[in-house]
Amino acid sequence: MALSSPGACVLTAVSLVGVLGYSAWQGPAVWEDSGSVALILFGVPAVFAAVALWVECASRTMLAPAVVSVLAVASLVWSLVTALGVGFGLLVPSLLLVVAAMISWVDRRPGRTTPTRT
8 A cells, every 4th residue: 555645735735726816816707707617617627626635544455546637637628629719728737637647646656665763
């Protein structure tokens, strides 16, 4: 059983805060322009980041980096699909999820030994 990755948990939390902050900043303008579509536009990456945070911090198996990777790629695709609108602002949180997935995989490798304090 692998240990959870504190660095990846922090990065996924920063990604979630980034999505929510960007949504709060751009949400009113998008709501005036597109109405309830704004909920879908910002809700999808927020759900991806929230689920990635929950999986990363709650799971101690090697499945967590795989789930975070899938959610990161889906979030990255979503930000690129919506890039003509406000999607460029969602690109940074998506890339943070990609980095979190890589860090999580490195930290949870079976052969990795945790350094002991002397």
